[in-house]
Structures are given as structure tokens and as C-alpha cells.
Amino acid sequence: MAADETSIKVSTAARDRLAQLAAEHGTTIRSLVEDLARSTPTQAEYAERAELARAELTSALGSAPSPEAEAKARALLERLGGATHSPRAAA
Numbered sequence: 001m002a003a004d005e006t007s008i009k010v011s012t013a014a015r016d017r018l019a020q021l022a023a024e025h026g027t028t029i030r031s032l033v034e035d036l037a038r039s040t041p042t043q044a045e046y047a048e049r050a051e052l053a054r055a056e057l058t059s060a061l062g063s064a065p066s067p068e069a070e071a072k073a074r075a076l077l078e079r080l081g082g083a084t085h086s087p088r089a090a091a
Contacts, residue, residue: 008033 001007010018018029025032041049058064065073 015029018032022029022032027035054064
């Protein structure tokens, strides 16, 4: 194992599922996990994105969206499948 590598322990069932997913995507478990880690925002990154969106809306509209408007937007995104993280953590 190279100096910049580590291992993780998962159940046999999880390993088998990852292997199946990797095969279906024409990749390896390693690449699948690395892509997930690289492409999934942390809660802090979600919060930063939310703050940037609020600032952009404030700049464009002259005022920040109300908490009610934000809640409606979150609900819409969740229905559309665009928000898979905890909506309260980014507020």
C-alpha cells in the first residue's frame, strides 16, 4: 500500500454491493468511493453554498428571502430530488 493510501472496513454485503455498482459503471470500487468522496459536499460546504445563494438573491432582489421562502424552496428541491442532505444543517 502506498504512503497516501488507507483502507476502510465495510460489511461483506456492502463490499459486494459496491463491487456490483462499480462493475455496472465500468469502474472500480476504489474509483467509485473516491468519486463519492470528491463529489458529495460536506455540511459546511452546503452551508457555504446556501450563504452564497442568499447573498446573490439579496443582491439581485434587494432583500434576502424570508425563512418561509427558503423552506418552500427546500421542499421543492427535495421533491425534485435535488437536496439529499439534511435541510436544516445548511440553514
